[in-house]
Amino acid sequence: MNRPVEEWASLVPMEDDAPTAFLDVRDLRIHFPTDDGLVKSVDGLSFTLERGRTLGIVGESGSGKSVTSLGILGLHKGQHARISGQVWLDGEELVGASPEHVRRLRGKKMAMIFQDPLSAMHPFYKVGDQIVEAYRVHNEVSKKQARKHAIDMLGRVGIPQPSERVDDYPHQFSGGMRQRAMIAMALSCDPELLIADEPTTALDVTVQAQILDLVRELQSEFNSAVMVITHDLGVVAELADDILVMYAGKAVEQGSARELFTAAEHPYTWGLLSSMPRLDRDRQDRLVPIAGSPPSLINVPEGCAFHPRCRFCELSAPRSLTEVPVMTETSPGHRVACHLEPAERRRLWAEEVQPLL
């Protein structure tokens, strides 16, 4: 029987769980056994990201942001980490893939701008040579062509006199220039997924703004999917389409950047928003930033991990003390993990939180 291909295809049952997003992270868990106990750095994280979009992952120090990004890149293998869940990138599952396969994808398909440029660059090799090496691993080109490409990339990220600076060592670059050089290295193979982990910490405000502009520019040119990881909501306000807020290895709120800045629903997100610097307002008129410090990931509090620090814990007790809240959709594309009723959360936001931000 002659049928058009589409018709044959429609006869094949669709797998329920076939990923449709470019990056689809499902129930990712990354735990590290240590002498003191099991560190649950990432504990059941799920999110998706499309090409051309930017996702901001936000949370205080130790919430599991870097472990998540290194996990997606397959960089925890061999570290005795216990990893489960799925990471689908462009239809390929990476948690179960061989380390060699994931290594081949790194650089070409996905790349990372690290928190500390010195940790990503070898101090004894010239900056240009390191970009050349990264480029030649994935592209069959001569050294001369690769060097030309490295100079081009250094120029594109705003390094002055790139044809001379290409022969400098990392320590001859300023902090901002090293960050740029690392971006050049990460982008040299046009990765489809770019993860930028705290791309601006330790940089002064002007350089921060330039780096953020650069990531934005390069993204629109390559249509890459970008994950920006930061503890600073101000950074993602500038860059991100969507935001995922992490607390103690879990997502607590997720939605469009617009939604999170205008109608956040999780008390922890409220705390982060109130910690953002504001030049137009006196400190005493504002909400108190989050009291206390993040929990140890070996002994995460029972129930809602945020409850010991939450101003609204009593309103959700006793559930918040015993039952882990799960991410639940509160409006299309906006999910929250909190036991308060959605109407109550919206009331608190409108009456008690937003007026003081």
Ligand SMILES: Nc1ncnc2c1ncn2[C@@H]1O[C@H](COP(=O)(O)OP(=O)(O)OP(=O)(O)O)[C@@H](O)[C@H]1O
């Ligand atoms: N290899 C490892 N072995 C044991 N614990 C680890 C390991 N790597 C990370 N951790 C722990 O996992 C937790 C999450 O770390 P992670 O680096 O992801 O935090 P982060 O959110 O990136 O914080 P920061 O904002 O400070 O960069 C921390 O408690 C950290 O000590």
Ligand code: SF4
């Ligand atoms: S569940 Fe309760 S303790 Fe946790 S964030 Fe919501 S209100 Fe606060």
Ligand SMILES: [Mg+2]
């Ligand atoms: Mg980190």
